[in-house]
Amino acid sequence: MDLFPSETPVMSTPFTSLGLPAALVDVLREQGLVDAFPIQAATIPDAVAGRDVLGRGKPGSGKTLAFVLPLVARLAAARGGRDGGQRRAAPYRPRALVLVPTRELANQVRDVLAPIARAARLRYATVYGGVGYGPQIAAMRDGVDVVVACPGRLLDLVGSGHARLDAIEVTVLDEADHMAELGFLNDVKKILAATPSRGQRLLFSATLDRGVDAIVKKYLHEPVTHEVDEVDATPADMAHHVLHVARDDRFAVIADLCAAPGKTIVFTRTKHTAKRMAAQLAKAGVPAVDLHGNLSQAARARHLAAYSGGSVDTLVATDIAARGIHVDDVALVIHADPPAEHKAFLHRSGRTARAGASGTVVTIMTDEQRRHVRDITRKAGIDPVVTRVTPSHPLLAELAPGARTHREMPQVSAPAGAPVPGRAGGRGRRRGRSHGGHGGGGRRDGHGGGGQRGGHGGDGGRPRRGGQSRRGGQTRGGRGGARVG
Numbered sequence: 001m002d003l004f005p006s007e008t009p010v011m012s013t014p015f016t017s018l019g020l021p022a023a024l025v026d027v028l029r030e031q032g033l034v035d036a037f038p039i040q041a042a043t044i045p046d047a048v049a050g051r052d053v054l055g056r057g058k059p060g061s062g063k064t065l066a067f068v069l070p071l072v073a074r075l076a077a078a079r080g081g082r083d084g085g086q087r088r089a090a091p092y093r094p095r096a097l098v099l100v101p102t103r104e105l106a107n108q109v110r111d112v113l114a115p116i117a118r119a120a121r122l123r124y125a126t127v128y129g130g131v132g133y134g135p136q137i138a139a140m141r142d143g144v145d146v147v148v149a150c151p152g153r154l155l156d157l158v159g160s161g162h163a164r165l166d167a168i169e170v171t172v173l174d175e176a177d178h179m180a181e182l183g184f185l186n187d188v189k190k191i192l193a194a195t196p197s198r199g200q201r202l203l204f205s206a207t208l209d210r211g212v213d214a215i216v217k218k219y220l221h222e223p224v225t226h227e228v229d230e231v232d233a234t235p236a237d238m239a240h241h242v243l244h245v246a247r248d249d250r251f252a253v254i255a256d257l258c259a260a261p262g263k264t265i266v267f268t269r270t271k272h273t274a275k276r277m278a279a280q281l282a283k284a285g286v287p288a289v290d291l292h293g294n295l296s297q298a299a300r301a302r303h304l305a306a307y308s309g310g311s312v313d314t315l316v317a318t319d320i321a322a323r324g325i326h327v328d329d330v331a332l333v334i335h336a337d338p339p340a341e342h343k344a345f346l347h348r349s350g351r352t353a354r355a356g357a358s359g360t361v362v363t364i365m366t367d368e369q370r371r372h373v374r375d376i377t378r379k380a381g382i383d384p385v386v387t388r389v390t391p392s393h394p395l396l397a398e399l400a401p402g403a404r405t406h407r408e409m410p411q412v413s414a415p416a417g418a419p420v421p422g423r424a425g426g427r428g429r430r431r432g433r434s435h436g437g438h439g440g441g442g443r444r445d446g447h448g449g450g451g452q453r454g455g456h457g458g459d460g461g462r463p464r465r466g467g468q469s470r471r472g473g474q475t476r477g478g479r480g481g482a483r484v485g
Contacts, residue, residue, distance in 0.1 A: 151187035180210035260400035262331035285406025342379035
């Protein structure tokens with residue numbers, strides 16, 4: 001979540017000077033936010049004025065507030081109710097859309113959006129795969145102003161008649177380059193083509209490669225471009241080390257670093273490795289939780305709550321956590337498996353040294369990985385300190401200072417306030433129903449179970465309007481799929 005960016009504003013630009021409604025500025029002030037960060041100060045005035053905007057900035061630069069504030073301001077300013085008040089969203093026809101690559105980012109955007117939308121009396125919902133259709137269908141049926149969605153599940157709802165995009169006034173593409181990396185651009189194009197061609201469009205991305213530039217050229221109208229900082233810039237307070245280890249010493253070195261005080265994120269290349277390493281660490285007395293695409297949404301929420309809440313200090317994750325997951329006070333990032341390319345290296349590393357804090361990044365390197373690690377660090381503009389170590393090397397205590405502690409793995413429970421299964425999360429919500437059957441593999445939006453696109457398990461039949469499928473049994477909605485405000 002970009003609410004608390006990783007750099008300090010160079011010049012003071014108060015939110016009161018950006019053309020935002022007083023009610024929204026008051027909400028920001030209540031959160032201790034008075035001055036805008038560079039990407040916010042640059043883009044908000046143009047977005048509030050209705051211009052298409054292309055914002056480029058590294059992760060942690062404050063992009064979420066940069067699009068949430070003008071989106072809410074423009075919807076709140078639109079009138080048309082019978083009493084001259086704010087227009088209410090029609091059933092199945094949201095007024096604004098925020099597209100994001102992962103459900104974790106969807107939830108983080110929702111958390112930033114929630115207090116601001118409430119101040120403007122706007123309704124919102126999240127839509128993503130890996131959870132039941134029922135709450136999401138119910139939210140669409142009752143009418144929401146803003147939908148924060150992953151592409152695959154949104155297309156499911158559009159295809160089954162439970163969502164229409166012809167009333168969209170503002171469309172936001174967040175982390176567009178990451179959507180490209182995950183192969184979502186064709187879905188993004190279908191969604192944009194279904195929105196009004198003259199609607200406002202805001203695109204935020206760290207880079208314009210992998211086809212993102214084609215999206216900009218085709219779907220944005222004379223966009224105002226703002227590039228606030230260098231995408232590949234490395235914070236001055238981030239120290240990089242490469243630990244050259246024997247293959248048999250790899251886990252012991254990682255376990256020693258994770259046993260030190262403070263929060264650590266360990267990145268692996270595969271879901272299987274993340275699951276296995278978290279289990280191995282817990283068995284060795286270093287409580288750890290995993291985060292990857294094979295987990296259900298309920299399990300992801302439990303693991304993130306345990307990590308962010310402090311009951312577990314080590315998170316073992318695939319690149320799904322390199323963006324969109326923002327936890328304060330991460331002291332150490334460990335690349336247990338060096339990533340495939342330098343941009344992933346930078347995004348992973350960017351989980352530490354945030355909000356003005358210092359941080360350490362450690363890359364574990366075996367003999368056969370020397371050339372690859374040298375290449376990705378060079379392309380990333382990193383000149384790391386390379387040291388050959390064993391599990392008893394004194395450098396480990398310098399990189400992760402403090403007494404090593406070992407304890408039993410605590411019980412990981414659902415976060416407080418987690419939505420009740422089958423409920424949409426808002427007042428007066430009715431339970432939707434969706435097709436029964438167990439998940440049939442990965443979804444097109446990259447978020448776990450649910451069978452082929454257009455179906456929820458079993459026979460792949462899309463849910464009909466009202467939430468009931470063509471064939472098969474009925475199941476209540478899943479956990480947290482449509483937090484409605």
